[in-house]
Amino acid sequence: MKFSVDKQEKYTVMTLQEENLNSLVAPNVKSEFVILRNEGTPNFILNLSEVKFVDSSGLSAILTANRLWKDIGTFVLTGATNPHVRKLIEISRLETVLTIIPTLSESVDYIFMDEIEKELDGEEE
Secondary structure (H helix, E strand, C coil), X not given: CCEEEEECCCCEEEEECCCEEXXXXXXXXXXXXXXXXXXXXXXXXXXXXXXCEECHHHHHHHHHHHHHHCCCCCEEEECXXXXXXXXXXXXXXXXXXXXXXXXXXXXXXXXXXXXXXXXXXXXHC
């Protein structure tokens, strides 16, 4: 499985460098998610810009990331622009569950805005 990880102070971006997020790749992807979560990554962006096909195992991996970061920070799915990938996300109604943002730069902006909002909410209490 090919991927890159870009760790920053407030977030980590994992770019999957595979055409398929399927049953052959998904278990390894889930393992990487757990490792990143255990390393204390506060916010996580999964970049699917190079992915052209996702199956049910791939969707399961994406949902695993969403669940892992639910209590500690923010999970953002980005780069899911391929028509086949978008269609599966829409059919599965995952856009109602996940934070899906078109580009990586917008995703980073979203993370920073979310962090600011959390800080402001903490000050009000």
